Each structure stands twice: as structure tokens, then as C-alpha cells.
Amino acid sequence: MVTESKKKIYSSIGGHFLVDLYSPFLPIILPVLITNMNLSFFLAGFMVTAYNVTSSLVQPVAGLFSDRTGKKVPIWICVLLSSAGISLAVLTNNYLLMLALVSGAALGNALFHPAAMESVYRLSPIEKRGIFNSIFTTSGSISYSIGPLIAGVMITFFGLSSIAWLVIPGILGAVWIYSVDKKFNTLVSAHYERKKPVSKQKKERYWWVPAGLVVFLCSLRAWTYVGIITYLPALLMLGQHGMDTITTSLIVTIMLFIGVAGQIAGGYLSDRYGRKNMLVFGFAAAVPFFCLIFLSQGWLMYSGIFMYSFFACFCYVTSVTMMQELLPESVGFASGLTLGLCVGVGGIGAAIIGWAADNMGSLPDAMFLMIIPTALSPILALFIRYPDQRRIRGRDADLPE
Known part of the structure; x- marks a missing residue:
């Protein structure tokens, strides 16, 4: 039984790697589509908007539907769609x-995340939820980082149509996940069935204020992190730094991979020292490194970029796990909010920074405005009413492990 449960967790992690591998293909193929199909920038951009909006908005809805009905689309179908x-x-x-x-593809992506993350949450040992969540999110972050490189190499050497061959890993992955689900027999499924609803008193206490505050903090984090990723290349290439494309791409790639390390560290340390403690610590540690990006040069600036990414991602996994534990009977909804909606809000925040840069006539000044949500986050995190780990473990002791 334990072996089958681990296989299901690993299939969810592998599925996340595949789903997020395909999502960054679109920006890479758009320039070729614009040329080949004579698309306007509006029509090209509308495809990206359609993908992001569909993915962001459907995730919490799909999670809430699953929590209320117990029904969800099998993740192998989601991988196939994506x-x-x-x-x-x-x-x-x-x-x-x-x-x-x-x-x-966006629909498959949106349906996958709350369903897969709920499986990881339900099947993980209580004392290891943070580290398993970090492994789950890390698998997607790694594939998201290498996806553009794979698409770029395929298009450069084999042409745009060669992208179609990349459906094969998705098909193979879907078949593998289907076989794992099939072996996850009725006995195991019954052992891990959804637990009975919590009392009304617990729902009232843990829903509106603390969970809402965690979602708000996730949105603030997404705003600054997405904003940095979006505009950092332009800042380095077009600003006073004058870097070339290759150097800038290397810096962004290293930044993303250091963020992966932050996810693993955040999940592991939150298991040992408490979710809220690590959330406050991570948000607070990110502030000085954010400032270094704009107030320094050379290696100090690089340190700011890399360590800001580390602590921003450190907070990400911690906040996702917090949200799930605050809403133990709505794990799918909690996952959909933190993995989908908050990231969508971050994209809107990045657009606001672009608008501010146009009006201020300075990209660095507009980007530095993100110091406001960055500095506000650790202060707000102090006010989250969150039970300590021992209390959560006691509350969930009747859950199957």
C-alpha cells in the first residue's frame, strides 16, 4: 500500500514536470507564427492572454468543484491535453x-495542478508535506526553465513543425501515469478517501482571515517575482548595464535554478521550524536582496538577483503548504488559488509595472516600485493566525498515512 502511494506521488510529480515543460513553448513559437501567418501583435498576444487567463481562472474553480463533489479529471488526461x-x-x-x-492546453494545465497537488498532499506523511510539496513544485520549475531552450533548439535546427514531435513525451507520460493510477487499487483508494468535513467552528476560524491573507501575500510575491523575471532582461540589456543577449539569458537561467533550490529549502525547513516562522523569515530576507538589484553593480547586483530569487521561491512553497493546511477540506481549491489565481494576479502586476515605466520614462524606477509589496509582505505575514505544527499534526492524526 505504501509503495503504491509513493508511485502515485511520483506520477503526480512527473506529470507536473511534463505539464510545465510545454507551457513556456508558446512565447518561443510566437515570433515564427507572426512571420509565417502574418499575425498582428494583438492576435499573437491574445493567444498568450487566452492561455494565461484560462489557466489562472479555471484552477481555483476546478479545485473547488473537486472539493465539493470529490470528482476530478484524471491527471493523465490533463497531461495529454497540455x-x-x-x-x-x-x-x-x-x-x-x-x-x-x-x-x-491551458485547460489541461489548469485541471492538472489542483488535482495532482491534492494527491500529493493527501498521500504525503504529515511531517513531510512541506518537502513533498517542494519536490512537486520544483519538478515544474525545472521543466519550465528548460522548456524554452528545448523549443528554441527544435525550431532552429528542424523548423517550426518539429515542435509537433514533442507531443511524444506527453503521450508516453500520460500512459505511464494511467498505468500507475490503474494499479492504485480500490483498497488503497478507500484508505486515502477524503476525510469527514471539519466542524463549522473550524471552518469559520481558518477560512476568511488567515487563508485570505495567505492568498494576498502569494499575490504580492507573484507580482514582484513575475515582474523581475519579465523585465530583468530589458533592464540588463537596455539600461546602463549594456549586457548582450547570451549573458542576460545565462543570468536569468541561473536565477530560475537558484529559485528551485529555494523551493526545496523552503519546504524542508518549514517542516522542521514551522510554516509561519519560515514564511516571515523568507519574506524578510528577500527585502535587502531586492534592493541590491537596483542599488549596486557587479557581483553585488548578481548576488541580489540570485538570492532574491532564492527567498521569493522559498516563500512560495511554504505559503502553498500553509494554505492547504488552513483549508484541509478544500485542498484542491487552496492549491488552485495559490498555484493559479495568484500567479495570474502577478501577471497583471507585471503589466502595471510596464505601464508605470512608460509613464515615468524609466524602467529601473518603475521596477523599484515593487519594493512596496516586497517590504509589506513580511509585516503582513506576522499577522497570520496559524496553528503550530504540533496542533496541525494532532488535528490530522486521523487522516490515513
Whole structure:
């Protein structure tokens, strides 16, 4: 039984790697589509908007539906949708069909995250939820980092249509996940069935204020982190730093991988020292490194970029696990909010920074405005009413392990 449970956790982690591998393909193939199909920038950008909006908004809805009904789309179908939608979109010259395929991929992405993360949460030992959540999110972060490189190499050497061949890993992964689900027999499924609803008193205490504050903090973190990722290349290349494309790409890649290390550290340390303690620590540690990005040069600036990424991602896994433990009977909804909606809000925040840069006439000054949500986060985190780990373990002691 334990072996089958671990296999299901690993299949969710592997599925996350595949789903997030395909999601960054779209920005790489768009320039070629603009040329080949003579698309306007609006139509090209609308595809990205459709993907992001669909993915961000459907995730919490899908999670809430699963929590209320116990029904969810099998994650192998989600992996198949995500891989096929993006990979096969390059084979058509019909814009509406392409938009439908991209939206289908976004739907697969959105349905996958709350379903897979709920499985990881339910099947993980209580004392190791943080580290398993960090492994889950890390698998997606790694594939998201290498996805653009894979797509770029394929297009450069084999042409745009070669992207269609990348559907094969998705198909193989879906078959593997299906086989794992099939072996996860009725006995194991019954052992890990959803526990009985918590009392009304607990729901009232742990829903509106603490969970809402965690979602707000996740959104603030996403705003600054997405904003840094979005505009850092332009800051380094077009500003006073004058870096070339290769150097800038290398810096961003290193930044993303150091963020992966932060996710692992955040999950592990939050298991040992408490979620709230590590959340406050991570948010507070990010503030000085954020300032270094804009107030220093050379290695100090690089240190600021890399260590800001580390602590921003450190907070990410911790906040996701906190949200799940605050809403133990709505894990799918909690996961959909933190993995989907908050990231979508972050994208909106990045657009606001771009608007501010246009009006201020200075990208660095506009980006530095993100010091406000960065500095506000550790202060607000202090006010989260969150039980200590011993109390949570006692509350969840009747859950199957």
C-alpha cells in the first residue's frame, strides 16, 4: 500500500514536470507564427492572454468543484491535453483552430495542478508535506526553465513543425501515469478517501482571515517575482548595464535554478521550524536582496538577483503548504488559488509595472516600485493566525498515512 502511494506521488510529480515543460513553448513559437501567418501583435498576444487567463481562472474553480463533489479529471488526461494542445498547434494555419488548441492546453494545465497537488498532499506523511510539496513544485520549475531552450533548439535546427514531435513525451507520460493510477487499487483508494468535513467552528476560524491573507501575500510575491523575471532582461540589456543577449539569458537561467533550490529549502525547513516562522523569515530576507538589484553593480547586483530569487521561491512553497493546511477540506481549491489565481494576479502586476515605466520614462524606477509589496509582505505575514505544527499534526492524526 505504501509503495503504491509513493508511485502515485511520483506520477503526480512527473506529470507536473511534463505539464510545465510545454507551457513556456508558446512565447518561443510566437515570433515564427507572426512571420509565417502574418499575425498582428494583438492576435499573437491574445493567444498568450487566452492561455494565461484560462489557466489562472479555471484552477481555483476546478479545485473547488473537486472539493465539493470529490470528482476530478484524471491527471493523465490533463497531461495529454497540455502536451497535445501546444505541440499540435504548430501544424495548422487556421488561427481559430490554433487558438482552440492553445486554450485546450491551458485547460489541461489548469485541471492538472489542483488535482495532482491534492494527491500529493493527501498521500504525503504529515511531517513531510512541506518537502513533498517542494519536490512537486520544483519538478515544474525545472521543466519550465528548460522548456524554452528545448523549443528554441527544435525550431532552429528542424523548423517550426518539429515542435509537433514533442507531443511524444506527453503521450508516453500520460500512459505511464494511467498505468500507475490503474494499479492504485480500490483498497488503497478507500484508505486515502477524503476525510469527514471539519466542524463549522473550524471552518469559520481558518477560512476568511488567515487563508485570505495567505492568498494576498502569494499575490504580492507573484507580482514582484513575475515582474523581475519579465523585465530583468530589458533592464540588463537596455539600461546602463549594456549586457548582450547570451549573458542576460545565462543570468536569468541561473536565477530560475537558484529559485528551485529555494523551493526545496523552503519546504524542508518549514517542516522542521514551522510554516509561519519560515514564511516571515523568507519574506524578510528577500527585502535587502531586492534592493541590491537596483542599488549596486557587479557581483553585488548578481548576488541580489540570485538570492532574491532564492527567498521569493522559498516563500512560495511554504505559503502553498500553509494554505492547504488552513483549508484541509478544500485542498484542491487552496492549491488552485495559490498555484493559479495568484500567479495570474502577478501577471497583471507585471503589466502595471510596464505601464508605470512608460509613464515615468524609466524602467529601473518603475521596477523599484515593487519594493512596496516586497517590504509589506513580511509585516503582513506576522499577522497570520496559524496553528503550530504540533496542533496541525494532532488535528490530522486521523487522516490515513
